[in-house]
Amino acid sequence: MSNLPTPFRSFTDDLGRVVQIPTTPRRIASLHDTVLTLSLIELGVFPVGSHGRISKEGVPFIRASKVLNGYDFDNCDIKFLGRSPIDIDKLISVKPDLIISTLWQKLPIEQLEAIAPTLILDFEKHTRGKLAEIIADATNTQSSLTILKRRFEAQIERIKEIIDTQQISVNIIQPHNGKILVFNSYFSMGEVLRDAGFKFPDAVNDIPLGDCKLFEPDELDQIEADFVFATYRTDKKHTPQYLMDEFIAIKSDFVESFAPCRQGRLLFIPREEASGNSFAALGICAATILNHVAGHPYPII
Structure with missing residues (x-):
């Protein structure tokens, strides 16, 4: 040595x-x-x-x-x-x-x-x-990063080629202590959505970058979008049904009053992939977005 x-x-x-x-x-x-x-x-x-x-x-x-x-x-x-x-x-x-x-x-x-x-x-x-x-x-380790970034850039370009992202609004939400928690940009999932050019509700854009805001149950209309993603924790054995039960506990008529849920445009994704700091997580988010948004029948009603 x-x-x-x-x-x-x-x-x-x-x-x-x-x-x-x-x-x-x-x-x-x-x-x-x-x-x-x-x-x-x-x-x-x-x-x-x-x-x-x-x-x-x-x-x-x-x-x-x-x-x-x-x-x-x-x-x-x-x-x-x-x-x-x-x-x-x-x-x-x-x-x-x-x-x-x-x-x-x-x-x-x-x-x-x-x-x-x-x-x-x-x-x-x-x-x-x-x-x-x-x-x-x-x-x-910049050389390794270069390859990972190239892959991610290709994934973003593919979304843009297939989806007219600037015409579609999106949001990411999660229940939190009786309210709805929304970030300006939700980690990996938020980065993919924003890099791909999707629109966000004005109330979400008004949140400072890197910050979040709690919305009251009667403010659901402020966080509605064409497609809304909600995250749940698989490391705590949570499931999509667990998450839906939490939303209903916040607002008993959540399914009926939240348009993306009522119209089948509320999509659940494990929080590990949505928030993990890795290019693998970014890639999974990119594929999830492409599959669900491009595969959804148009027009949005």
């Missing part, structure tokens, strides 16, 4: 901190599974440890990883570091040379940077594609 010192370079994170990071990091600790770990694996970088979740059966897992890239704690060398906050002792034990985290992680930055150089990314201010660019830059 070489005794030469590890070369470093300056990298500015989303807090404006200029951090000296390894030019070629070898032992990355990822402190957010769906935002960071998925993207790292897709770029060919397996972190030495990752934040994760714990199933009802008590089994640690990397959310959405198994369905999007086939890897999880049980079939690779990534060590489970805990939830949020992660277990600081486990983090120390994997001896990272770079820690990549998000504002969502609860451990103080000072505690992290005492272990290794630490980058903080704000996933609410970036598209999924932009996050991948930042991660690729930090890990010197």
Whole structure:
């Protein structure tokens, strides 16, 4: 093993901190599974440890990883570091040379940077594609990113070739504490829809980029669109029927009063694919949109 010192370079994170990071990091600790770990694996970088979740059966897992890239704690060398906050002792034990985290992680930055150089990314201010660019830059995997971006661009162009997207309105919703939660752009699904040129309701466009808004049950008309997608969590064993029951619990006549539901234009998609930070998720969303929207009988009534 070489005794030469590890070369470093300056990298500015989303807090404006200029951090000296390894030019070629070898032992990355990822402190957010769906935002960071998925993207790292897709770029060919397996972190030495990752934040994760714990199933009802008590089994640690990397959310959405198994369905999007086939890897999880049980079939690779990534060590489970805990939830949020992660277990600081486990983090120390994997001896990272770079820690990549998000504002969502609860451990103080000072505690992290005492272990290794630490980058903080704000996933609410970036598209999924932009996050991948930042991660690729930090890990010197731009060549892998180039191929993934080319595939995604081809998927978007195919949607535009087949669908007159500028004439169709869309939205993405989910029930939340008795109200309807809507993001300006819902992660992977939102990025595909906006990149492809679909229209969104004015009330959704008025939400600041990276932000969300809760709509009251009597405000359904503000979030209606030609096609509406709703997300549910398969990692919690939820189903489309579970999601529909939640909507009906919010508004008992939801099926009748929400036009996209009444007319068969409310479509359910697993949240892992709709929100996962990976080009695999973007591709699944692109195919879902193409299949459902292009395959729907016209005109919309």
